[in-house]
Amino acid sequence: MDQNLGLRERKKRATRDALSSAALRLAMQRGPENVRIDDIADAAGVSPRTYNNYFPSREHAIVAGVNADREERIAAAILAAAAGTALSDAVIDAVVEQYANATSQTERMMLMITASPVLRRRYAESVAMSEDVLANALLERVSAVDATAARVIAASVGAAARVAIEEWLATTDPSRSSDGLVVPTGSLADRLRASLVVLAPAIDAAVSD
Known part of the structure; x- marks a missing residue:
């Protein structure tokens, strides 16, 4: 059970990291005002719905990337x-x-x-x-x-x-x-x-x- 919990938490961390990294990369390339949540989710290989489980806005994801x-x-x-x-x-x-x-x-x-x-x-x-x-x-x-x-x-x-x-x-x-x-x-x-x-x-x- 503990091993499964550890794996689940690692996967969640990896997803969050992928989203924040994608958000920062796209913001640096295009300017933050030109980045959509759908773009970030697509770049990270997840659905927009999954994105919303981790960040309430694109700005939160961008800043998370800066602070990684x-x-x-x-x-x-x-x-x-x-x-x-x-x-x-x-x-x-x-x-x-x-x-x-x-x-x-x-x-x-x-x-x-x-x-x-x-x-x-x-x-x-x-x-x-x-x-x-x-x-x-x-x-x-x-x-x-x-x-x-x-x-x-x-x-x-x-x-x-x-x-x-x-x-x-x-x-x-x-x-x-x-x-x-x-x-x-x-x-x-x-x-x-x-x-x-x-x-x-x-x-x-x-x-x-």
């Missing part, structure tokens, strides 16, 4: 931090790196998001990370952190990151553009670090307690 495996990458970075690194530093550095490590592909995706009010809202909403993934990484990294504290820290980190993203997305300046698209001003990394550093004393206190 983000929680896992952040958790892995926390666990990979050098021995002796303060837990707060490990968490802050991991989040900043995964959100603000700009590659040409990342920049193109962010330009697409900032050009669409709906995508900006969906992206900001999506920043709250899975508490379980981050909390489990904290527990594995530092055994002195109890399960409740780990969940509170995980939820707080997600909230702080969301505030930083919302503020950064609100700084778009029409006078600055790339290929006709307005872009946010200032450094996303700096905004993330400024928001997250507020949590540092609480994160480190959870370890010392």
Whole structure:
């Protein structure tokens, strides 16, 4: 029974990943306003009805594609931090790196998001990370952190990151553009670090307690 459940969950995850990947790919190729749910479902090899079981809109699927495996990458970075690194530093550095490590592909995706009010809202909403993934990484990294504290820290980190993203997305300046698209001003990394550093004393206190 457990094996069947595991297989079923893996298939659901694979379907969700296929849909979000197809949504992002089509949005990057055509522009998000030119992508239909039917197009995404067809590209992923499923029916539109199946699509609706996973995402309520095309924007949700596109943003899921942008954020693919983000929680896992952040958790892995926390666990990979050098021995002796303060837990707060490990968490802050991991989040900043995964959100603000700009590659040409990342920049193109962010330009697409900032050009669409709906995508900006969906992206900001999506920043709250899975508490379980981050909390489990904290527990594995530092055994002195109890399960409740780990969940509170995980939820707080997600909230702080969301505030930083919302503020950064609100700084778009029409006078600055790339290929006709307005872009946010200032450094996303700096905004993330400024928001997250507020949590540092609480994160480190959870370890010392």
